[in-house]
Amino acid sequence: MKTAFARGTALAAVLAALGLLPWLSGRDAALSVLRARSAEQEPTAEALAAIRDDLGLGSGPLTLLGRWAGGLLRGDLGTSWVSGTEVLPSVASGLGVSLGLMGASLAVALLVAAALCTGTVVRGARRGSGTRSGTGGAAAAMLASVPEFLLATVGLIVLGVWTGLLPTSGWQGPSSMVLPALAMGLPAGGLLGRLVDDALPAVFGERWVELWRASGVSPWRLACAALRRAVPALAPQFGLVAVGLTGGAVTVETVFAVPGIGRTALGAAKAQDLPLLQGAVLALLLLGLAAGALAHLVRVRLLGPGLRDAALALPAPPRAPAGRAARAVPVVLAGILLAVVGWGLTRDPYAVDVTARLLAPSRAHPLGTDGLGRDVLARLGHGATATVGVAVAVCLLSYLFAVAIGFLPALSAGVADIANALPPVIVGILVAAALGPGTAGASVAVALISWPPLAAHASALVEEVRAAGYLTAQKAIGATPRWILTRHVLPAVAGPVARHAVLRLPGIALALASLGFLGLGAQAPAPEWGLLLDESRAYVERAPWAALAPAGALALLAGFAVSLSSLSSVTGSSATGSSTTTARRRAEVAA
Structure with a gap:
């Protein structure tokens, strides 16, 4: 019942945010409509007021939400502000x-x-x-x-x-x-x-x-x-x-x-x-x-x-110990990435040279140049520091929220169901509409949907630790709930979930890159990997190396994430007890 209530509340909150989007954006929607309809017309106070009256934008947020919800019930999604069509x-x-x-x-x-x-x-x-x-x-x-x-x-x-x-x-x-x-x-x-x-x-x-x-x-x-x-x-x-x-x-x-x-x-x-x-x-x-x-x-x-009420969870399959080659894969991929990034950091990513536009890879420009003559290697190196730095901040926020909500399993499960139904790109579009495109909006979007797997892991660990026999003995000898929480439950949850969060760091970086690729993240002239890939599409037929460079870096990052997670699952299953392995398995199924 609690899970269903949390799921319904989260869905209602998402729909309310969607209905209040014109109000949440904090922008003058009348000005956007005026520019879309007639770029030459002056944005006078009278013209903007007429548009607000026409679109009903002058009312408060509750009236705006009620009008939108009423239209949904009638099968009316409104009229486009740009084209004027249904x-x-x-x-x-x-x-x-x-x-x-x-x-x-x-x-x-x-x-x-x-x-x-x-x-x-x-x-x-x-x-x-x-x-x-x-x-x-x-x-x-x-x-x-x-x-x-x-x-x-x-x-x-x-x-x-x-x-x-x-x-x-x-x-x-x-x-x-x-x-x-x-x-x-x-x-x-x-x-x-x-x-x-x-x-x-x-x-x-x-x-x-x-x-x-x-x-x-x-x-x-x-x-x-x-x-x-x-x-x-x-x-x-x-x-x-x-x-x-x-x-x-x-x-x-x-x-x-x-x-x-x-x-x-x-x-x-x-x-x-x-x-x-x-x-x-x-x-x-x-x-x-x-x-x-x-x-x-x-x-x-x-x-x-x-x-119908049975989980029928499958036991974790036996895994062979990781070989030397498997353990070396993430080290090699990380070494290649660090070498490229370090090399690029020694160059200027913003130096424009229109006479050197779209040059092929050479000794002067090992990865070629882009449409403005900027060195691709330099932009690749400097873009990595920005992407990874933002990803670390998002990962930390997701970890803290997941550990906190993990102590409320019914609430976390219900909210996570709705969060899982919202891919990062969809959330990024909504956040960009409300806050505008940029690094801050992309970070908020990824943070909003990156916590459910971590929360599922935390909830599973909390349930198992609370059911442990030694905690029953602690309660019998008079230990306070605060003592049990700070000395036993929280340490048993924080460590494994932190390692889980680190494993998800490359995936968060890739999600941020995808928003940058769509123009919802970092804005030009920032050297962000997704933005670099998007900018290179305009001249991909003439200079494909400009697109292949960030594509190769993202592929290396994806390969590093895969090899690291595979190695962690092997070593974790062999080094932990059965209760922790069961919790991990339950977290994987729930996530």
């Missing part, structure tokens, strides 16, 4: 395009996940192996960590510009869907493949598999039964994958100029067309919530009436 047809048109793209992306994701899990399924069905596919697991982890905007940019360069095999923009037919679907489907497929590949060894190690095999059940039926056993516990994660597709649609549609709902929302945010932005974000939010609800219904259906 918002609902534009949202419906963009939503139709995005649903088609998401369907194609989901098909790609399922094919990729099936390919990554094939080795584990075959071995388990034939021999009952309790080990996972090492190659498939590494490939799945790498695919899952690469952001959509990076794949979209690299795919555009390689498959669109260099080879000319596929169209690079527009929405003319099935061929226009290939590159966007690959950019969105490959990371989703990697995540699905990793989840299933992790779960199957534990399933094949269960007693019933041996009994079925001894009874002569075919490997095909055994594999199908194992998949059906693993899917219910992973169904919530499948819903999060669908939610991720809604966020990925914004960046991918922007790269390939696809007229979908994501590109519509981003364009409305930049043009300050708040009614259109409200309708587009509402559609994306409903898509995310519908995906989560559908995943829950699938899980309930697969469990059956007798087990």
Whole structure:
């Protein structure tokens, strides 16, 4: 009941913030409308007052929210401030395009996940192996960590510009869907493949598999039964994958100029067309919530009436100790990144030389120059310090909030459900509309949605520590709740969650880069990695090295995150007790 109440309250707060967006923005919406309608007209007091009266902007926030909510009940999303047309047809048109793209992306994701899990399924069905596919697991982890905007940019360069095999923009037919679907489907497929590949060894190690095999059940039926056993516990994660597709649609549609709902929302945010932005974000939010609800219904259906309240969590699969090569991977990747960044820090990232525009890599400019003749290596090095510094601050805020809310598991679970339905890009669009684009807005957006995995981990640890026998003994001898909290519970929670937060630092940096890529984060001339990648798209055909440099740096960062998290999971499972391992597993499932 508490979780449902918290979920409803959080959803109501999000909808209220969306309805109050014209008031929360703190800007004169009448001025934005006047400039959009007629750039030559003078913004006189009379003209602005007439626009406010026409749009009903002169009333208070409660009246504004009530009018917007009433329109929703009538199926009226308002009128665009820029074009003067109804918002609902534009949202419906963009939503139709995005649903088609998401369907194609989901098909790609399922094919990729099936390919990554094939080795584990075959071995388990034939021999009952309790080990996972090492190659498939590494490939799945790498695919899952690469952001959509990076794949979209690299795919555009390689498959669109260099080879000319596929169209690079527009929405003319099935061929226009290939590159966007690959950019969105490959990371989703990697995540699905990793989840299933992790779960199957534990399933094949269960007693019933041996009994079925001894009874002569075919490997095909055994594999199908194992998949059906693993899917219910992973169904919530499948819903999060669908939610991720809604966020990925914004960046991918922007790269390939696809007229979908994501590109519509981003364009409305930049043009300050708040009614259109409200309708587009509402559609994306409903898509995310519908995906989560559908995943829950699938899980309930697969469990059956007798087990609908059962968690059926799978035990963590056995992991082999990390080899020397695996331990060296994050060190090598970090060394390469540090070397490039250190080299770039010795150069001036703002020096403009129009006579050296778009030069190819040379001894004077090892990574070439950009459209203004600035050294790409210098901007790459200085951009790393800004991106990582902001990511550390966001990570720290998320950690503190997660530890605090972790002591209220019912509240954290309900609020986290709504936060998980909001990808960073969607939150970034809303924050940019309210605060304006910039580093501060991007930091707030990422912080708002980066805490749920940490809070899930903290909640699991709090529950297990509070149930420990030694705490019962402490209470029996008269220890105060404050003593128990500060000397036992908090130390047992703070350390593991802090290590978890450090592992998420590269992912936070990538999320900030994605907002910079969309123009919602750091603004020019700041040398931020996502912004560098976005600026280079204008001349990608003439100087692809300007785009490949930040793309390569982001790929190295993603690889470092994957190798570090994989190494931590191996060493953590072998060095901790069973209760901590169970808490980690529960946190992974909840997150």
